[in-house]
Amino acid sequence: MKLPSLHPISWASDLLMDGLCNDKERGIFIIGMYALWMLRNQRRHGDNHKLVSAAVRWSLDTAIDLWNLNKPMNSVKERNNVQQWHAPPAGWFKCNTDGAFYPDQGQGPSGVALRNDSGLFAGGQARWYPQGLDALTLEALACRDGAVLARD
Known part of the structure; x- marks a missing residue:
């Protein structure tokens, strides 16, 4: 998704305003900002081994997980059949x-x-x-x- 043109001083609060982007996009942007902030702090304190691409993947995964929490859960049908180990055919292991x-x-x-x-x-x-x-x-x-x- 493309980041809209934002004011350099108020860009963080602008992302929270209605009409600029939808809730899902807003969530991804906020989680992404948090991930990059954490990455910056880790590097600042001597932990240099994490890549920006890993922070981006974590952001997207977290945003999707949080978005899916808002959706109603499908009912899970109980299984009546119990899985058992079955022997192989005769002469086999x-x-x-x-x-x-x-x-x-x-x-x-x-x-x-x-x-x-x-x-x-x-x-x-x-x-x-x-x-x-x-x-x-x-x-x-x-x-x-x-x-x-x-x-x-």
Whole structure:
């Protein structure tokens, strides 16, 4: 969205006036100003690693979340069916994997469990990764670990 032409002294209060922009745009502008102000303060106090693009993304995500809070919630239908583990076809094995990520440490584990067509445990593995990028990477590593264990 384009920022309208604003007076250099009163621009912040001008954004709050009716007729200049709608409520959604006004919210995005205000949240964006807050994010940039926080980024400025962080840089001023020695924290230089955050990008302006990250502040802009945070602003848009926050504005959309706040805007959606005003919308009526759809009723959630209760499920009567309980999900269960199902055994694989005869002669097959099922491989379940999971990964976890600890962002404060930048590391995490993967876990693998193999079960036969009777549902009996046939093998498993847990592995710690001291270097991880994010949760998605650890999930992918867990899938790879599962494929390797199933192959072996």
